[in-house]
Amino acid sequence: MRAERPEGPADDAAAEGPAGLAGGALSGIVVADFGRVLAGPYMTMLLADLGAEVVKIERPGTGDDTRAWGPPFAGGQATYFLGVNRNKRSVALDLGDPAGRETARAIVDRADVLVENFRPGTMDRLGLGYERVRATNPGLVYCSVTGFGSAEGAALPGYDLLVQAMGGLMSVTGEPDGPGTKAGVALVDVITGLHAGLGVLAALRHRERTGEGQRIEVSLLTSLLSALTNQASAHLAAGVVPRALGNRHPSITPYEVFEASDRPLVLAVGNDRQFRALCERIGSPGLAGDPRFATNSARVAHREELAAALSGRLATRTADAWFEELTAAGVPCGPINDLSGAFALADRLGIGPRVPEEAAGPGQVAHPVAFGATPAAYRSAPPRLGEHTAEVLAELGLTGPGATEPGRTRPGAAEPEPPQPGPTEPGRAEREGTQR
Numbered sequence: 001m002r003a004e005r006p007e008g009p010a011d012d013a014a015a016e017g018p019a020g021l022a023g024g025a026l027s028g029i030v031v032a033d034f035g036r037v038l039a040g041p042y043m044t045m046l047l048a049d050l051g052a053e054v055v056k057i058e059r060p061g062t063g064d065d066t067r068a069w070g071p072p073f074a075g076g077q078a079t080y081f082l083g084v085n086r087n088k089r090s091v092a093l094d095l096g097d098p099a100g101r102e103t104a105r106a107i108v109d110r111a112d113v114l115v116e117n118f119r120p121g122t123m124d125r126l127g128l129g130y131e132r133v134r135a136t137n138p139g140l141v142y143c144s145v146t147g148f149g150s151a152e153g154a155a156l157p158g159y160d161l162l163v164q165a166m167g168g169l170m171s172v173t174g175e176p177d178g179p180g181t182k183a184g185v186a187l188v189d190v191i192t193g194l195h196a197g198l199g200v201l202a203a204l205r206h207r208e209r210t211g212e213g214q215r216i217e218v219s220l221l222t223s224l225l226s227a228l229t230n231q232a233s234a235h236l237a238a239g240v241v242p243r244a245l246g247n248r249h250p251s252i253t254p255y256e257v258f259e260a261s262d263r264p265l266v267l268a269v270g271n272d273r274q275f276r277a278l279c280e281r282i283g284s285p286g287l288a289g290d291p292r293f294a295t296n297s298a299r300v301a302h303r304e305e306l307a308a309a310l311s312g313r314l315a316t317r318t319a320d321a322w323f324e325e326l327t328a329a330g331v332p333c334g335p336i337n338d339l340s341g342a343f344a345l346a347d348r349l350g351i352g353p354r355v356p357e358e359a360a361g362p363g364q365v366a367h368p369v370a371f372g373a374t375p376a377a378y379r380s381a382p383p384r385l386g387e388h389t390a391e392v393l394a395e396l397g398l399t400g401p402g403a404t405e406p407g408r409t410r411p412g413a414a415e416p417e418p419p420q421p422g423p424t425e426p427g428r429a430e431r432e433g434t435q436r
Helices: 039-049 098-109 130-134 160-166 187-210 220-227 229-238 272-281 296-301 303-314 319-328 339-348 389-396 428-432
Strands: 030-033 053-058 088-092 113-116 141-146 214-219 255-259 264-268 333-335
Touching: 030 039, 030 098, 039 053, 039 088, 039 113, 039 187, 053 098, 088 389, 098 130, 098 389, 113 187, 130 141, 141 187, 160 187, 160 220, 187 214, 187 220, 214 220, 220 229, 255 303, 264 319, 272 296, 272 319, 296 303, 319 333
Parallel strands: 030 053, 030 113, 053 088, 113 141, 141 214
Antiparallel strands: 255 264, 264 333
16 A cells, blocks of 8 residues: 555546556555445455555454355355455454554555445444544545445345345346246345446546545445336336336337247347348238337237237247347347356357456456456455455554454454445344344
8 A cells, every 4th residue: 555645636646556556547546445245345346457456454254244155165265255356455454443443544544445334333433434534534535335325224234135125126027926036146236336436436536626535325225226227217207116027128029038949039129120120030021010019119018919929930940040040130139048158158259258367366257348548457366364464554554453363353352333235145134133
């Protein structure tokens, strides 16, 4: 870490972090990362890929909850943790101990960004709340990630599954007559991490112009409501309460799954031209002129009749044969791949979805944004717990960790409260008696 945070809005661009960070779009930006589980770590990993120096502050002995979330494991580490923690340095600090908090303050005082997802009020009780730290670091961008906000929802536990349920996503996912269904990944956490990253970058731009830091807050609930987009707009603007339609779309058809002769095939027909092309290629040109199907609104009103007509034709050939035929005609379609097939597709298309293992360890998915001048860089594998404690303390000019050696909690020290948002799996809430 640099000895002191640069003063003034013009110094950030010239600042550089440790050797090897120069050249990234965010080179010189230091992030004090108190986040854990998924939303915060995913966001800080993306920032780290772009050159930011991320110091991950973890509890001695256990560290980030996801270190224990397995199987599967790779090299003795949970793949869940590995997936969102490359390019970071790990410092093990006992925030329940005054010396540990003092060391944390030293890190924060030299940071440009702080990320945390403890329950609202916890950072204040630890002496690391925004008003406290801005007194010595007025340019700090302080990002708090919560489950349901910091007001009336502050006491609610922020697990992804709860927010998918309570935020309405499960009500529009799954089969029409079935129970609500969650997404196959902790999607709300991921979306929240992206929103938080956008907020951090906007706040850094404001600081560049004015020299002022600020506190920003993003919750899982508000992120989900925003991400519901057309479904939320239908409710707010037209009073519609959307319901689950399985793999169908409420406003477009045919936009669903059909059975080819060997496996399922997805059609995603978005306009009348594509529909006419579909009808020609499947050998049923008369469907396009049928008044029931001539326009999208008419097709939506008669979706069952249309699905029946298409199903018979699509069942005559394989999914791969239809993919080639229809794609050549400009009709969006494709088979349902598992993850092996999805990565194989990305490889065939030359997208380069994998990070070489020698660059950042096993199982790393490449940064999703391709930059022409400042590409993402993969400098280090996800850290072992406390791997960089001594290194960072030396950079701060401290002679000891101020808390514990990595892997041990100081005897008798009070423990901070658990983080707020996390994915669907149970975590510290059960182990430490926090309210669910």
